[in-house]
Amino acid sequence: MRIRFHRKLDDLKERLLVMAGMAEQAIQRAVEAYRVRDISLCDLVVRSEISINSFEREIDQMALDLLAMEQPMAIDLRFILAVIKINADLERVGDQAVSIADRVRDLQAFPVVDLPVDIPRMASLASAMVRKALQAFIEADAELATSVLTMDDNVDKINDSAFFALSNLIKEQPRHTPQALHALMIARNLERVADHATNIAEDVIFWVRGADVRHHQST
Amino acid sequence: MGVAIEVSDLNAWYGTNHTLQSISLKIPANHATALIGPSGCGKSTFVRCLNRMHETNPIGRVTGTVRVGQTDIYAQASPVEIRRRIGMVFQRPNPFPTMSIYDNVASGLRLNGFRNRKVLDEVVERSLQQAALWEEVKNDLKKKSGASLSGGQQQRLCIARALAVDPEVMLMDEPASALDPVSTAKIEDLIFQLKSQYTIVIVTHNMQQAARVAENTGFFLNGKLVEFDATHKIFTNPTDKRTEDYITGRFG
Numbered sequence: 113m114r115i116r117f118h119r120k121l122d123d124l125k126e127r128l129l130v131m132a133g134m135a136e137q138a139i140q141r142a143v144e145a146y147r148v149r150d151i152s153l154c155d156l157v158v159r160s161e162i163s164i165n166s167f168e169r170e171i172d173q174m175a176l177d178l179l180a181m182e183q184p185m186a187i188d189l190r191f192i193l194a195v196i197k198i199n200a201d202l203e204r205v206g207d208q209a210v211s212i213a214d215r216v217r218d219l220q221a222f223p224v225v226d227l228p229v230d231i232p233r234m235a236s237l238a239s240a241m242v243r244k245a246l247q248a249f250i251e252a253d254a255e256l257a258t259s260v261l262t263m264d265d266n267v268d269k270i271n272d273s274a275f276f277a278l279s280n281l282i283k284e285q286p287r288h289t290p291q292a293l294h295a296l297m298i299a300r301n302l303e304r305v306a307d308h309a310t311n312i313a314e315d316v317i318f319w320v321r322g323a324d325v326r327h328h329q330s331t
Numbered sequence: 332m333g334v335a336i337e338v339s340d341l342n343a344w345y346g347t348n349h350t351l352q353s354i355s356l357k358i359p360a361n362h363a364t365a366l367i368g369p370s371g372c373g374k375s376t377f378v379r380c381l382n383r384m385h386e387t388n389p390i391g392r393v394t395g396t397v398r399v400g401q402t403d404i405y406a407q408a409s410p411v412e413i414r415r416r417i418g419m420v421f422q423r424p425n426p427f428p429t430m431s432i433y434d435n436v437a438s439g440l441r442l443n444g445f446r447n448r449k450v451l452d453e454v455v456e457r458s459l460q461q462a463a464l465w466e467e468v469k470n471d472l473k474k475k476s477g478a479s480l481s482g483g484q485q486q487r488l489c490i491a492r493a494l495a496v497d498p499e500v501m502l503m504d505e506p507a508s509a510l511d512p513v514s515t516a517k518i519e520d521l522i523f524q525l526k527s528q529y530t531i532v533i534v535t536h537n538m539q540q541a542a543r544v545a546e547n548t549g550f551f552l553n554g555k556l557v558e559f560d561a562t563h564k565i566f567t568n569p570t571d572k573r574t575e576d577y578i579t580g581r582f583g
Contacts, residue, residue: 114580183539185566185578322568 117182121191124174125249128195128202131167132246134160135202136239138209139305143235145216146298149224154213164206171199187319194319198249201308201315205242208301208308215294215301225288227295228277234270234302237263241309248313254320260313261325267306274299335360335500335530336381341395343376343385350376352554354395358547363522363531365545365562367538369577372551374534378502381532382417383410399500415443418493422505424485426477426492432459433472435488439496454495461528462491463521483514490521494529501525503533507540519544538578542566550574 138160145153175196178184184192241263248257278292278299317325336358343351351373358364366374379385380393383404397404404413426435436455437445445451455472459465464487468475477488486506493501503522507515522531522544535541541548542562549559550571558571569575576582 117580185538186569186575188579189567 124195127171131202134164135205136242138206139239142209142212147232154216157209157213161206161210168199168203190319194315197315198312201311205305205308208305211301212298215298219294222290225291229274229295229299231298237267238302238305241306245309245312248316252320254317257313257316261310264306264310267303271299271303333360337398339396343380344392346390350554354556356559360530363526363545365541365548366534367541368551373554374551375504378504378532378534382419383413415496416498417500418498419502420489420493420506422508424489426485426488428478430477431473432468432475432477435477436491436495458491458495461494462487464491483510500530505534
Protein backbone atom coordinates (compact mmCIF):
# COMPACT_ATOMS: atom_id res chain seq x y z
CA MET A 113 0.00 0.00 0.00
CA ARG A 114 1.29 3.46 -0.89
CA ILE A 115 -0.04 4.94 2.35
CA ARG A 116 2.10 8.09 2.30
CA PHE A 117 1.15 8.86 -1.30
CA HIS A 118 -2.54 8.41 -0.66
CA ARG A 119 -2.30 10.68 2.38
CA LYS A 120 -0.76 13.31 0.14
CA LEU A 121 -3.68 12.93 -2.27
CA ASP A 122 -6.04 13.50 0.66
CA ASP A 123 -4.07 16.63 1.62
CA LEU A 124 -4.35 17.89 -1.96
CA LYS A 125 -8.10 17.35 -1.93
CA GLU A 126 -8.43 19.13 1.41
CA ARG A 127 -6.47 22.17 0.22
CA LEU A 128 -8.58 22.38 -2.93
CA LEU A 129 -11.75 22.28 -0.85
CA VAL A 130 -10.53 25.11 1.38
CA MET A 131 -9.86 27.15 -1.76
CA ALA A 132 -13.28 26.18 -3.14
CA GLY A 133 -14.92 27.48 0.00
CA MET A 134 -13.17 30.83 -0.45
CA ALA A 135 -14.15 31.10 -4.13
CA GLU A 136 -17.76 30.26 -3.32
CA GLN A 137 -17.82 32.84 -0.53
CA ALA A 138 -16.30 35.48 -2.83
CA ILE A 139 -19.17 35.06 -5.31
CA GLN A 140 -21.77 35.23 -2.52
CA ARG A 141 -20.19 38.39 -1.11
CA ALA A 142 -19.92 40.05 -4.52
CA VAL A 143 -23.58 39.39 -5.29
CA GLU A 144 -24.62 40.55 -1.84
CA ALA A 145 -22.56 43.71 -2.40
CA TYR A 146 -24.54 44.25 -5.62
CA ARG A 147 -27.87 43.62 -3.91
CA VAL A 148 -27.29 46.02 -0.99
CA ARG A 149 -24.67 48.26 -2.67
CA ASP A 150 -22.12 47.60 0.11
CA ILE A 151 -18.58 48.68 -0.80
CA SER A 152 -17.04 47.05 2.30
CA LEU A 153 -18.09 43.66 0.93
CA CYS A 154 -16.36 44.55 -2.36
CA ASP A 155 -13.14 45.14 -0.39
CA LEU A 156 -13.46 41.70 1.21
CA VAL A 157 -13.86 40.11 -2.23
CA VAL A 158 -10.78 41.85 -3.59
CA ARG A 159 -8.76 40.84 -0.53
CA SER A 160 -9.91 37.22 -0.74
CA GLU A 161 -8.62 37.06 -4.30
CA ILE A 162 -5.06 37.38 -2.99
CA SER A 163 -5.59 34.27 -0.84
CA ILE A 164 -7.30 32.40 -3.68
CA ASN A 165 -4.37 33.13 -6.00
CA SER A 166 -1.92 31.97 -3.39
CA PHE A 167 -3.93 28.75 -2.94
CA GLU A 168 -3.88 28.24 -6.69
CA ARG A 169 -0.09 28.36 -6.75
CA GLU A 170 0.23 26.12 -3.70
CA ILE A 171 -2.15 23.48 -5.11
CA ASP A 172 -0.45 23.50 -8.51
CA GLN A 173 2.89 23.00 -6.79
CA MET A 174 1.53 20.12 -4.68
CA ALA A 175 0.10 18.50 -7.81
CA LEU A 176 3.32 19.01 -9.74
CA ASP A 177 5.35 17.45 -6.91
CA LEU A 178 3.04 14.43 -6.81
CA LEU A 179 3.29 13.96 -10.57
CA ALA A 180 7.07 14.23 -10.49
CA MET A 181 7.76 12.25 -7.35
CA GLU A 182 5.05 9.62 -7.24
CA GLN A 183 4.33 8.83 -10.91
CA PRO A 184 0.62 8.30 -10.27
CA MET A 185 -1.40 5.95 -12.43
CA ALA A 186 -5.01 5.39 -13.45
CA ILE A 187 -7.56 6.87 -11.02
CA ASP A 188 -4.82 8.67 -9.05
CA LEU A 189 -3.42 10.22 -12.22
CA ARG A 190 -6.90 11.27 -13.30
CA PHE A 191 -7.53 12.71 -9.82
CA ILE A 192 -4.42 14.90 -9.96
CA LEU A 193 -5.25 16.09 -13.49
CA ALA A 194 -8.79 16.89 -12.33
CA VAL A 195 -7.43 18.81 -9.33
CA ILE A 196 -5.14 20.89 -11.55
CA LYS A 197 -8.06 21.81 -13.79
CA ILE A 198 -10.55 22.41 -10.98
CA ASN A 199 -7.92 24.58 -9.32
CA ALA A 200 -7.75 26.78 -12.43
CA ASP A 201 -11.54 26.96 -12.60
CA LEU A 202 -11.85 27.98 -8.96
CA GLU A 203 -9.27 30.69 -9.43
CA ARG A 204 -11.37 31.99 -12.35
CA VAL A 205 -14.47 31.89 -10.15
CA GLY A 206 -12.54 34.17 -7.76
CA ASP A 207 -11.72 36.46 -10.72
CA GLN A 208 -15.40 36.64 -11.68
CA ALA A 209 -16.22 37.66 -8.09
CA VAL A 210 -13.64 40.45 -8.30
CA SER A 211 -15.10 41.62 -11.63
CA ILE A 212 -18.56 41.77 -10.05
CA ALA A 213 -17.15 43.69 -7.05
CA ASP A 214 -15.48 46.17 -9.42
CA ARG A 215 -18.79 46.70 -11.22
CA VAL A 216 -20.57 47.29 -7.91
CA ARG A 217 -18.02 49.98 -7.03
CA ASP A 218 -18.52 51.64 -10.43
CA LEU A 219 -22.30 51.47 -9.98
CA GLN A 220 -21.99 53.62 -6.85
CA ALA A 221 -21.65 56.65 -9.14
CA PHE A 222 -25.17 56.09 -10.53
CA PRO A 223 -28.64 56.08 -8.98
CA VAL A 224 -30.19 52.71 -8.25
CA VAL A 225 -32.74 51.76 -10.90
CA ASP A 226 -35.00 48.77 -11.31
CA LEU A 227 -33.35 46.58 -13.98
CA PRO A 228 -35.01 43.71 -15.88
CA VAL A 229 -32.50 41.10 -14.69
CA ASP A 230 -32.69 38.98 -11.57
CA ILE A 231 -29.00 38.95 -10.59
CA PRO A 232 -29.59 37.35 -7.14
CA ARG A 233 -31.54 34.49 -8.75
CA MET A 234 -28.87 33.97 -11.37
CA ALA A 235 -26.22 34.06 -8.63
CA SER A 236 -28.13 31.55 -6.57
CA LEU A 237 -28.35 29.15 -9.55
CA ALA A 238 -24.67 29.56 -10.44
CA SER A 239 -23.62 29.12 -6.79
CA ALA A 240 -25.81 26.03 -6.48
CA MET A 241 -24.01 24.59 -9.50
CA VAL A 242 -20.59 25.28 -7.96
CA ARG A 243 -21.72 23.77 -4.64
CA LYS A 244 -23.14 20.67 -6.30
CA ALA A 245 -20.03 20.19 -8.47
CA LEU A 246 -17.85 20.43 -5.36
CA GLN A 247 -20.12 18.04 -3.47
CA ALA A 248 -19.67 15.61 -6.36
CA PHE A 249 -15.90 16.12 -6.03
CA ILE A 250 -16.00 15.48 -2.26
CA GLU A 251 -18.04 12.30 -2.68
CA ALA A 252 -16.49 11.14 -5.97
CA ASP A 253 -20.05 11.03 -7.29
CA ALA A 254 -20.17 11.08 -11.09
CA GLU A 255 -23.98 10.98 -11.14
CA LEU A 256 -24.24 14.10 -9.02
CA ALA A 257 -21.67 15.75 -11.29
CA THR A 258 -23.76 14.81 -14.34
CA SER A 259 -26.76 16.55 -12.83
CA VAL A 260 -24.75 19.80 -12.73
CA LEU A 261 -24.29 19.74 -16.50
CA THR A 262 -28.04 20.02 -17.11
CA MET A 263 -28.32 23.06 -14.82
CA ASP A 264 -26.11 25.20 -17.03
CA ASP A 265 -28.88 25.72 -19.60
CA ASN A 266 -31.04 27.55 -17.05
CA VAL A 267 -28.30 30.07 -16.29
CA ASP A 268 -27.63 30.54 -20.01
CA LYS A 269 -31.32 31.22 -20.59
CA ILE A 270 -31.45 33.89 -17.89
CA ASN A 271 -28.31 35.46 -19.33
CA ASP A 272 -29.79 35.48 -22.85
CA SER A 273 -33.06 37.04 -21.72
CA ALA A 274 -31.13 39.58 -19.60
CA PHE A 275 -29.22 40.56 -22.74
CA PHE A 276 -32.43 41.26 -24.70
CA ALA A 277 -34.20 42.98 -21.83
CA LEU A 278 -31.24 45.22 -21.00
CA SER A 279 -30.63 46.04 -24.69
CA ASN A 280 -34.24 47.17 -24.92
CA LEU A 281 -33.88 49.20 -21.76
CA ILE A 282 -30.83 50.96 -23.21
CA LYS A 283 -32.82 51.76 -26.37
CA GLU A 284 -35.89 52.94 -24.50
CA GLN A 285 -34.24 54.65 -21.50
CA PRO A 286 -30.73 55.67 -22.61
CA ARG A 287 -30.11 57.56 -19.36
CA HIS A 288 -29.89 54.18 -17.59
CA THR A 289 -27.29 52.83 -20.01
CA PRO A 290 -24.38 52.71 -17.49
CA GLN A 291 -26.43 50.73 -14.94
CA ALA A 292 -27.75 48.40 -17.66
CA LEU A 293 -24.26 47.77 -19.05
CA HIS A 294 -22.87 47.00 -15.60
CA ALA A 295 -25.75 44.61 -14.92
CA LEU A 296 -25.18 42.98 -18.29
CA MET A 297 -21.52 42.41 -17.43
CA ILE A 298 -22.43 41.03 -14.00
CA ALA A 299 -24.88 38.62 -15.63
CA ARG A 300 -22.07 37.61 -17.97
CA ASN A 301 -19.75 37.06 -14.95
CA LEU A 302 -22.35 34.79 -13.34
CA GLU A 303 -22.86 32.92 -16.57
CA ARG A 304 -19.08 32.31 -16.57
CA VAL A 305 -19.26 31.05 -12.96
CA ALA A 306 -21.85 28.51 -14.11
CA ASP A 307 -19.50 27.50 -16.94
CA HIS A 308 -16.68 26.96 -14.43
CA ALA A 309 -19.04 24.81 -12.32
CA THR A 310 -19.79 22.79 -15.47
CA ASN A 311 -16.06 22.34 -16.08
CA ILE A 312 -15.57 21.18 -12.48
CA ALA A 313 -18.42 18.66 -12.87
CA GLU A 314 -16.86 17.37 -16.11
CA ASP A 315 -13.51 16.98 -14.35
CA VAL A 316 -15.18 14.98 -11.57
CA ILE A 317 -16.73 12.66 -14.16
CA PHE A 318 -13.33 12.26 -15.83
CA TRP A 319 -11.71 11.46 -12.49
CA VAL A 320 -14.32 8.97 -11.34
CA ARG A 321 -15.24 7.25 -14.60
CA GLY A 322 -12.29 8.00 -16.86
CA ALA A 323 -14.80 9.40 -19.36
CA ASP A 324 -14.30 12.64 -21.25
CA VAL A 325 -17.70 14.30 -21.45
CA ARG A 326 -16.50 17.72 -22.51
CA HIS A 327 -18.10 19.30 -25.55
CA HIS A 328 -20.88 16.70 -25.41
CA GLN A 329 -18.45 13.85 -25.91
CA SER A 330 -19.45 10.61 -24.20
CA THR A 331 -16.10 8.77 -24.02
CA MET B 332 -1.81 -5.80 -37.03
CA GLY B 333 -0.62 -9.41 -37.35
CA VAL B 334 -0.41 -11.81 -34.47
CA ALA B 335 3.07 -13.10 -33.67
CA ILE B 336 2.19 -15.34 -30.75
CA GLU B 337 -1.15 -16.88 -29.96
CA VAL B 338 -1.51 -18.48 -26.56
CA SER B 339 -4.53 -20.67 -25.83
CA ASP B 340 -5.47 -22.13 -22.47
CA LEU B 341 -1.89 -22.24 -21.25
CA ASN B 342 -1.32 -23.84 -17.85
CA ALA B 343 2.00 -24.30 -16.10
CA TRP B 344 3.04 -26.05 -12.93
CA TYR B 345 6.11 -26.26 -10.72
CA GLY B 346 5.51 -29.63 -9.11
CA THR B 347 2.01 -29.36 -7.67
CA ASN B 348 2.03 -25.57 -7.73
CA HIS B 349 -0.30 -24.43 -10.50
CA THR B 350 1.59 -21.23 -11.42
CA LEU B 351 -0.22 -20.31 -14.65
CA GLN B 352 -3.92 -20.88 -14.99
CA SER B 353 -5.62 -20.99 -18.35
CA ILE B 354 -3.87 -18.07 -20.03
CA SER B 355 -5.09 -17.06 -23.47
CA LEU B 356 -3.91 -14.01 -25.38
CA LYS B 357 -2.68 -12.81 -28.75
CA ILE B 358 0.59 -10.93 -28.85
CA PRO B 359 0.71 -8.63 -31.88
CA ALA B 360 3.66 -8.78 -34.27
CA ASN B 361 6.17 -5.92 -34.45
CA HIS B 362 4.93 -4.39 -31.25
CA ALA B 363 6.25 -4.36 -27.70
CA THR B 364 4.01 -6.08 -25.18
CA ALA B 365 4.66 -5.51 -21.47
CA LEU B 366 3.74 -7.96 -18.74
CA ILE B 367 3.32 -6.54 -15.27
CA GLY B 368 2.23 -7.91 -11.91
CA PRO B 369 3.49 -8.51 -8.38
CA SER B 370 6.35 -10.90 -7.67
CA GLY B 371 5.27 -14.50 -8.02
CA CYS B 372 2.26 -13.69 -10.21
CA GLY B 373 3.47 -15.92 -13.06
CA LYS B 374 4.68 -13.37 -15.60
CA SER B 375 8.23 -14.74 -15.80
CA THR B 376 6.91 -18.29 -15.95
CA PHE B 377 4.68 -17.15 -18.79
CA VAL B 378 7.56 -15.83 -20.92
CA ARG B 379 9.56 -18.95 -20.13
CA CYS B 380 6.69 -20.97 -21.58
CA LEU B 381 6.89 -18.96 -24.80
CA ASN B 382 10.32 -20.38 -25.68
CA ARG B 383 10.02 -23.73 -23.90
CA MET B 384 12.39 -22.73 -21.12
CA HIS B 385 9.90 -23.70 -18.43
CA GLU B 386 10.20 -27.37 -19.28
CA THR B 387 13.97 -27.27 -18.59
CA ASN B 388 13.03 -27.17 -14.91
CA PRO B 389 12.77 -30.81 -13.74
CA ILE B 390 9.49 -30.11 -11.93
CA GLY B 391 8.08 -27.80 -14.63
CA ARG B 392 5.06 -28.91 -16.66
CA VAL B 393 3.02 -27.15 -19.35
CA THR B 394 -0.32 -27.77 -21.06
CA GLY B 395 -2.12 -25.72 -23.68
CA THR B 396 -1.06 -24.27 -27.00
CA VAL B 397 1.47 -21.62 -27.95
CA ARG B 398 1.60 -20.73 -31.62
CA VAL B 399 4.45 -18.67 -33.00
CA GLY B 400 3.45 -17.75 -36.51
CA GLN B 401 1.97 -20.98 -37.85
CA THR B 402 3.99 -23.22 -35.56
CA ASP B 403 2.58 -24.92 -32.48
CA ILE B 404 5.81 -24.73 -30.51
CA TYR B 405 5.04 -27.65 -28.22
CA ALA B 406 3.78 -29.99 -30.97
CA GLN B 407 5.64 -29.02 -34.11
CA ALA B 408 9.10 -27.79 -33.17
CA SER B 409 12.09 -28.74 -31.08
CA PRO B 410 13.13 -26.59 -28.10
CA VAL B 411 16.39 -25.73 -29.90
CA GLU B 412 14.59 -24.49 -32.99
CA ILE B 413 12.14 -22.51 -30.88
CA ARG B 414 14.88 -20.83 -28.86
CA ARG B 415 16.52 -19.75 -32.10
CA ARG B 416 13.28 -18.20 -33.27
CA ILE B 417 12.52 -16.70 -29.87
CA GLY B 418 15.48 -15.00 -28.22
CA MET B 419 15.62 -14.16 -24.56
CA VAL B 420 17.35 -11.50 -22.48
CA PHE B 421 17.45 -11.87 -18.71
CA GLN B 422 17.42 -9.53 -15.73
CA ARG B 423 21.16 -9.79 -15.11
CA PRO B 424 23.37 -9.52 -18.17
CA ASN B 425 25.04 -12.89 -18.70
CA PRO B 426 27.75 -12.58 -21.35
CA PHE B 427 30.14 -15.53 -21.62
CA PRO B 428 32.83 -14.05 -19.37
CA THR B 429 35.89 -15.56 -20.99
CA MET B 430 34.80 -14.93 -24.58
CA SER B 431 35.65 -11.77 -26.49
CA ILE B 432 32.88 -9.34 -27.45
CA TYR B 433 33.01 -10.76 -30.97
CA ASP B 434 32.80 -14.37 -29.84
CA ASN B 435 29.91 -13.60 -27.51
CA VAL B 436 27.84 -12.25 -30.41
CA ALA B 437 28.95 -15.00 -32.81
CA SER B 438 28.36 -17.83 -30.31
CA GLY B 439 24.76 -18.53 -31.29
CA LEU B 440 25.60 -18.68 -34.97
CA ARG B 441 28.56 -20.95 -34.35
CA LEU B 442 26.36 -23.27 -32.32
CA ASN B 443 24.08 -23.41 -35.34
CA GLY B 444 27.01 -24.44 -37.54
CA PHE B 445 28.00 -21.16 -39.18
CA ARG B 446 31.74 -20.98 -39.80
CA ASN B 447 32.10 -18.55 -42.69
CA ARG B 448 34.30 -15.73 -41.39
CA LYS B 449 32.83 -13.06 -43.66
CA VAL B 450 29.27 -13.96 -42.72
CA LEU B 451 30.15 -13.97 -39.04
CA ASP B 452 31.85 -10.56 -39.32
CA GLU B 453 28.79 -9.11 -41.01
CA VAL B 454 26.35 -10.58 -38.52
CA VAL B 455 28.42 -9.46 -35.51
CA GLU B 456 28.60 -5.90 -36.83
CA ARG B 457 24.91 -5.78 -37.77
CA SER B 458 23.84 -7.21 -34.40
CA LEU B 459 26.01 -4.80 -32.44
CA GLN B 460 24.69 -1.93 -34.56
CA GLN B 461 21.12 -3.03 -33.85
CA ALA B 462 21.91 -3.25 -30.15
CA ALA B 463 23.36 0.30 -30.29
CA LEU B 464 26.71 -0.97 -29.01
CA TRP B 465 28.83 -0.99 -32.18
CA GLU B 466 30.30 2.50 -31.84
CA GLU B 467 31.37 1.81 -28.26
CA VAL B 468 33.12 -1.53 -28.90
CA LYS B 469 34.10 -1.65 -32.58
CA ASN B 470 37.81 -1.17 -31.80
CA ASP B 471 37.90 -3.78 -29.05
CA LEU B 472 35.84 -6.57 -30.56
CA LYS B 473 38.46 -9.24 -30.13
CA LYS B 474 40.62 -7.55 -27.53
CA LYS B 475 38.13 -7.22 -24.72
CA SER B 476 36.01 -9.85 -23.04
CA GLY B 477 32.28 -9.48 -22.61
CA ALA B 478 32.76 -9.28 -18.86
CA SER B 479 34.98 -6.19 -19.18
CA LEU B 480 32.05 -4.04 -20.34
CA SER B 481 29.82 -1.97 -18.05
CA GLY B 482 26.51 -3.47 -16.88
CA GLY B 483 24.52 -1.52 -19.47
CA GLN B 484 26.93 -2.48 -22.25
CA GLN B 485 26.83 -6.12 -21.16
CA GLN B 486 23.04 -6.10 -21.40
CA ARG B 487 23.20 -4.61 -24.90
CA LEU B 488 25.83 -7.26 -25.74
CA CYS B 489 23.37 -9.93 -24.64
CA ILE B 490 20.71 -8.33 -26.82
CA ALA B 491 23.18 -8.33 -29.76
CA ARG B 492 23.92 -12.01 -29.06
CA ALA B 493 20.21 -12.79 -29.13
CA LEU B 494 19.69 -10.77 -32.33
CA ALA B 495 22.58 -12.47 -34.13
CA VAL B 496 20.56 -15.63 -34.75
CA ASP B 497 17.83 -13.51 -36.33
CA PRO B 498 14.91 -14.37 -34.05
CA GLU B 499 11.29 -13.43 -34.73
CA VAL B 500 10.51 -12.66 -31.10
CA MET B 501 12.60 -11.20 -28.28
CA LEU B 502 11.59 -12.03 -24.72
CA MET B 503 13.00 -9.66 -22.13
CA ASP B 504 12.69 -10.55 -18.47
CA GLU B 505 13.31 -7.31 -16.52
CA PRO B 506 16.12 -6.32 -18.91
CA ALA B 507 16.86 -2.99 -17.24
CA SER B 508 16.16 -3.67 -13.57
CA ALA B 509 19.87 -4.00 -12.71
CA LEU B 510 20.91 -0.94 -14.72
CA ASP B 511 21.38 2.76 -13.97
CA PRO B 512 18.95 5.33 -15.49
CA VAL B 513 21.23 6.17 -18.45
CA SER B 514 21.72 2.52 -19.39
CA THR B 515 18.00 1.92 -18.83
CA ALA B 516 17.16 4.74 -21.24
CA LYS B 517 19.46 3.17 -23.85
CA ILE B 518 17.75 -0.21 -23.48
CA GLU B 519 14.34 1.45 -23.76
CA ASP B 520 15.39 3.36 -26.89
CA LEU B 521 16.67 0.08 -28.25
CA ILE B 522 13.37 -1.69 -27.60
CA PHE B 523 11.66 1.14 -29.43
CA GLN B 524 13.95 0.70 -32.43
CA LEU B 525 13.81 -3.09 -32.44
CA LYS B 526 10.08 -3.45 -32.44
CA SER B 527 9.81 -2.39 -36.07
CA GLN B 528 11.64 -5.63 -36.94
CA TYR B 529 10.90 -7.93 -34.02
CA THR B 530 8.06 -8.75 -31.71
CA ILE B 531 9.05 -7.89 -28.17
CA VAL B 532 7.63 -9.21 -24.94
CA ILE B 533 8.99 -7.48 -21.86
CA VAL B 534 8.44 -8.43 -18.23
CA THR B 535 8.90 -5.44 -15.99
CA HIS B 536 8.24 -4.26 -12.46
CA ASN B 537 8.75 -0.72 -13.61
CA MET B 538 5.34 0.49 -14.72
CA GLN B 539 6.67 3.71 -16.17
CA GLN B 540 8.95 1.60 -18.32
CA ALA B 541 6.00 -0.47 -19.53
CA ALA B 542 4.14 2.76 -20.28
CA ARG B 543 7.10 4.14 -22.21
CA VAL B 544 7.98 1.18 -24.42
CA ALA B 545 4.95 -1.05 -24.89
CA GLU B 546 1.82 -0.63 -26.99
CA ASN B 547 0.01 -3.36 -25.07
CA THR B 548 0.20 -4.45 -21.47
CA GLY B 549 -0.99 -7.55 -19.64
CA PHE B 550 -1.55 -7.63 -15.89
CA PHE B 551 -0.93 -10.97 -14.16
CA LEU B 552 -2.11 -11.82 -10.66
CA ASN B 553 -1.93 -15.15 -8.85
CA GLY B 554 -1.17 -17.04 -12.06
CA LYS B 555 -4.02 -15.48 -14.03
CA LEU B 556 -4.07 -12.89 -16.74
CA VAL B 557 -6.44 -10.34 -15.22
CA GLU B 558 -6.40 -7.78 -18.01
CA PHE B 559 -4.76 -7.33 -21.40
CA ASP B 560 -5.28 -4.08 -23.25
CA ALA B 561 -3.64 -1.08 -24.89
CA THR B 562 -1.01 0.30 -22.54
CA HIS B 563 -2.54 3.78 -22.42
CA LYS B 564 -5.86 2.23 -21.37
CA ILE B 565 -4.25 0.08 -18.66
CA PHE B 566 -2.39 3.03 -17.14
CA THR B 567 -5.08 5.68 -17.39
CA ASN B 568 -8.35 3.81 -17.05
CA PRO B 569 -8.06 0.06 -16.51
CA THR B 570 -11.22 -2.02 -16.71
CA ASP B 571 -10.55 -4.37 -13.82
CA LYS B 572 -10.49 -3.06 -10.25
CA ARG B 573 -7.60 -5.42 -9.41
CA THR B 574 -5.47 -3.85 -12.15
CA GLU B 575 -6.27 -0.40 -10.84
CA ASP B 576 -5.49 -1.40 -7.26
CA TYR B 577 -2.13 -2.80 -8.36
CA ILE B 578 -0.97 0.09 -10.50
CA THR B 579 -2.11 2.70 -7.99
CA GLY B 580 -0.40 0.90 -5.12
CA ARG B 581 -3.61 0.05 -3.25
CA PHE B 582 -2.65 -3.59 -2.94
CA GLY B 583 -2.37 -5.53 0.30
